[in-house]
Amino acid sequence: MPLTQSDLQTARELKERLARLAPLLDFRVFGSRARGDAGSDSDMDVFVEFEVVDKALEARISEVAWEIGFQREVVIAPLVFSRYEVEKSPLRASPVLKAIAEEGLRI
Template sequence: MEVRVFGSRARGDFVPESDLDLCLILGDLTPEFERTISRVAWEVGFERGCVITTVEYTAEQVERSPLRVSPFIRAIQREGVAV
């Protein structure tokens, strides 16, 4: 599993109200696991007073599918900070 922070917090141009954008790249991804990720992100964000936004992809999607050349994925790969 790979987790990358992207967006304003990764670039360093965030403000206190900025959300925390996370990209999770997983070996396998089911709808149930996506719901769990969303729930946990909401709970942790609520506790910390920060909105956490997640996007989830499989390694297959970002490495071998047409999605790998999308501007969004390329920006995450270029600007994202691995955590």
């Protein structure tokens, strides 16, 4: 796993906190940190899938990501999807979701 120990701890803490908000179906780190080519100023791209997503949940996810990122000195960029979006909507064919499926590291 190309993630540094610090990245892995950050991702695990974020996953744990997000799972308290709503049923979490999938959680992956993707992008430069997953590939192992992140620079010191690279953000942490995170894919999260919930059964249902609404504005209130999106706001809480952003708050939690900011809190953890602030504590750990990393910008966390969550990409949030509902099960419907991943499985049935036109978004399922997006290049971003395909890249996450290929390179994303499930935590």
